[in-house]
Amino acid sequence: MAGLLQKQGDFSDFGNVRCHLTAFGLKYYQIRNEGSNMDQYKEEISRVLAPLVSLEQSRVAELLEEPPEPEMGDLAFPCYILASRRKQSPVKVAAELAQSLSGKRGVYWEKAMAQGPYLNFYFDPVVFNQDLLRRIFAEGEDYGKSNRGRGGTVVIDYSSPNICKPFGIGHIRSTVIGHALYLILEAQGYRCIGVNHLGDWGTQFGKMIVAYRRWGDDQQLKEDPVNYLYRLYVRFHREAESEPALEEEARLWFKRLEEGQPEAVDYWKLFRQLSLENYEQIYDLLGIKFDYYHGESHYNDLLDDVIRLVQEKGVATESDGALIVDLEKYGLPPAMLRKKDGATLYLTRDLAAAQYRYNTFNFVKALYVVGAEQKLHFQQMVKILELLGFPWARDCIHIPFGLIRFKEGRMSTREGNMILLEEVLQRSIRLAREIIEEKNPGLKDKESAARAVGLGAVRFGDLSNDRVKDIEFDWDKVLDFTGETAVYIQYAHARICSILRRAGATELTWHDDAADFLTCEEEKKMIKTLAAFPGKIAASAESYRPSILARYLIEVARDFNRFYHSCPVLVDDPELRQARLLLISAVRQVLKNGLALLGIVAPEEM
RNA sequence: GCGCCUGUAGCUCAGGGGAUAGAGCAGUGGACUUCUAAUCCACUGGCCGGGGGUUCGAAUCCUCCCAGGCGCACCA
Numbered sequence: 001m002a003g004l005l006q007k008q009g010d011f012s013d014f015g016n017v018r019c020h021l022t023a024f025g026l027k028y029y030q031i032r033n034e035g036s037n038m039d040q041y042k043e044e045i046s047r048v049l050a051p052l053v054s055l056e057q058s059r060v061a062e063l064l065e066e067p068p069e070p071e072m073g074d075l076a077f078p079c080y081i082l083a084s085r086r087k088q089s090p091v092k093v094a095a096e097l098a099q100s101l102s103g104k105r106g107v108y109w110e111k112a113m114a115q116g117p118y119l120n121f122y123f124d125p126v127v128f129n130q131d132l133l134r135r136i137f138a139e140g141e142d143y144g145k146s147n148r149g150r151g152g153t154v155v156i157d158y159s160s161p162n163i164c165k166p167f168g169i170g171h172i173r174s175t176v177i178g179h180a181l182y183l184i185l186e187a188q189g190y191r192c193i194g195v196n197h198l199g200d201w202g203t204q205f206g207k208m209i210v211a212y213r214r215w216g217d218d219q220q221l222k223e224d225p226v227n228y229l230y231r232l233y234v235r236f237h238r239e240a241e242s243e244p245a246l247e248e249e250a251r252l253w254f255k256r257l258e259e260g261q262p263e264a265v266d267y268w269k270l271f272r273q274l275s276l277e278n279y280e281q282i283y284d285l286l287g288i289k290f291d292y293y294h295g296e297s298h299y300n301d302l303l304d305d306v307i308r309l310v311q312e313k314g315v316a317t318e319s320d321g322a323l324i325v326d327l328e329k330y331g332l333p334p335a336m337l338r339k340k341d342g343a344t345l346y347l348t349r350d351l352a353a354a355q356y357r358y359n360t361f362n363f364v365k366a367l368y369v370v371g372a373e374q375k376l377h378f379q380q381m382v383k384i385l386e387l388l389g390f391p392w393a394r395d396c397i398h399i400p401f402g403l404i405r406f407k408e409g410r411m412s413t414r415e416g417n418m419i420l421l422e423e424v425l426q427r428s429i430r431l432a433r434e435i436i437e438e439k440n441p442g443l444k445d446k447e448s449a450a451r452a453v454g455l456g457a458v459r460f461g462d463l464s465n466d467r468v469k470d471i472e473f474d475w476d477k478v479l480d481f482t483g484e485t486a487v488y489i490q491y492a493h494a495r496i497c498s499i500l501r502r503a504g505a506t507e508l509t510w511h512d513d514a515a516d517f518l519t520c521e522e523e524k525k526m527i528k529t530l531a532a533f534p535g536k537i538a539a540s541a542e543s544y545r546p547s548i549l550a551r552y553l554i555e556v557a558r559d560f561n562r563f564y565h566s567c568p569v570l571v572d573d574p575e576l577r578q579a580r581l582l583l584i585s586a587v588r589q590v591l592k593n594g595l596a597l598l599g600i601v602a603p604e605e606m
Numbered sequence: 607g608c609g610c611c612u613g614u615a616g617c618u619c620a621g622g623g624g625a626u627a628g629a630g631c632a633g634u635g636g637a638c639u640u641c642u643a644a645u646c647c648a649c650u651g652g653c654c655g656g657g658g659g660u661u662c663g664a665a666u667c668c669u670c671c672c673a674g675g676c677g678c679a680c681c682a
Contacts, residue, residue: 400611565646
């Protein structure tokens with residue numbers, strides 16, 4: 001077990017330039033459904049209610065909440081705060097309010113009733129359904145989007161693997177979460193810029209050069225570059241335990257690299273190129289793109305300026321020959337910017353990168369989708385940027401995520417104890433292919449369905465849980481396509497497509513009369529859930545948590561499955577049939593739009 | 607030692623001041639002559655880590671403790 005833990009340590013160190021992750025001090029705001037139709041409903045109800053309860057209308061709107069059960073209506077006003085003011089029980093207050101509203105209705109709500117300490121409002125279901133479905137049909141692919149970002153630029157630093165190390169399962173979190181945030185923020189009207197901050201600089205290259213010069217073999221490098229480099233890296237650390245001089249030699253080679261010594265630079269270029277080619281295969285498979293591959297080396301020319309700036313501003317001091325920033329006043333340990341041998345560090349490069357990003361892109365936010373274990377690093381970075389007088393320092397936000405860890409004994413790969421992301425993806429796709437072969441042998445394009453399902457499963461597994469929590473890697477769980485998985489959502493989508501195909505309903509147009517037919521419980525619940533979509537995207541964006549959207553899509557699919565089992569769509573009654581076709585078409589739209597924001601493909605057949 | 611994160615059903619997790627704490631998996635029992643059963647329905651399963659506090663009301667906020675994880679000057 002100790003051995004395993006050790007391996008885990010190696011692994012996470014390995015995978016980690018930016019690979020694990022969190023946003024400290026982050027408040028998870030409860031988002032109001034800005035731009036969603038719920039606003040109109042709250043607006044109307046709060047306008048009626050405000051004078052009766054002697055509160056500001058906006059305050060009333062804030063207090064309105066959704067009841068836990070559908071029988072309790074659609075929006076509820078809790079009467080507790082009035083109770084203490086009026087010195088009456090909340091139950092009595094609710095009853096009196098209901099009394100004064102009895103027989104009244106609005107455009108959107110049709111009645112108000114007291115239930116215990118709550119005043120519950122019931123929407124007019126026809127108006128509600130018309131409103132919402134009309135909107136979904138009108139907006140189509142844009143349903144759910146908003147323009148809250150107003151074109152502001154958000155720079156998102158994600159994936160960021162370490163050159164010379166294979167793309168392990170540990171890298172998936174930053175890659176997939178970062179990409180989802182990119183898409184989600186884009187849907188909120190931000191201009192997103194994705195940066196892959198490759199770990200292509202640092203003393204590790206000194207180590208690689210030493211290892212390759214000692215033990216390297218051109219032929220093996222050619223055959224399987226990244227794995228071979230990784231083996232050399234592992235070997236370096238093993239040998240360095242008994243021969244500490246290796247470490248010193250590595251530092252020397254990195255120094256040479258920083259000074260531009262040609263042999264060192266040639267090695268570096270070779271290693272970088274080979275690694276990049278490997279990563280790009282995986283990005284292609286995942287459908288992930290970056291606007292810039294600006295690795296750490298990209299900022300080399302700016303490092304002198306950073307050092308000069310911190311010295312001029314008097315924030316840095318010499319200590320034992322190294323250049324550090326004392327952050328004790330701020331409750332943080334000292335941060336080192338230059339080692340005694342003159343070489344710079346990760347933090348130095350990040351300070352340069354932050355300034356570069358601000359100067360180049362003029363961002364409103366710069367997100368760092370990086371493991372939680374680097375929280376301190378980003379606290380130091382932001383504090384130093386503040387000390388340097390940059391007002392935008394507070395817009396640099398660490399989006400942390402938990403580690404992927406392994407059950408003991410689960411992993412016994414011979415070399416290095418690595419699980420390669422590529423292997424995970426391929427296995428998942430293979431399993432999807434087998435299941436499709438078994439369940440739907442007549443399917444035309446099995447390969448693309450298998451890819452959508454296999455890749456979606458892995459992605460969703462990562463996105464559906466709160467990112468701050470550690471994830472235990474478990475093959476059985478990764479390869480389980482039942483229950484709360486992407487497949488569940490994709491399957492609902494495919495079923496809808498199938499019904500629409502059978503009905504020959506390719507071009508559907510919404511008409512308000514259809515709302516009269518969508519009145520059973522499953523339909524009402526379904527429509528209400530669809531109405532929540534824009535608010536869920538906004539909440540995901542605001543708290544940088546794709547899991548909110550992922551969980552919501554499970555709910556949509558679940559509501560659909562319940563509807564599907566109790567309400568047949570292809571019935572004889574032409575009006576009911578048409579109404580249900582319109583409804584499921586709207587569901588399809590939401591599922592498709594939502595999955596797209598998570599980077600998951602929704603096949604029409606599977 | 608100091609700091610941060612996590613602790614909810616057997617397992618994996620939602621819920622982050624309000625109405626009886628919810629899903630999935632696992633278990634048991636049902637539902638395919640009917641739109642794909644990768645689905646659905648029912649049942650079983652909880653001192654929400656523990657103690658104190660704030661509040662009309664706490665899984666949720668504060669505080670202390672316990673357990674696990676992650677950090678804490680020449681790695682990234």
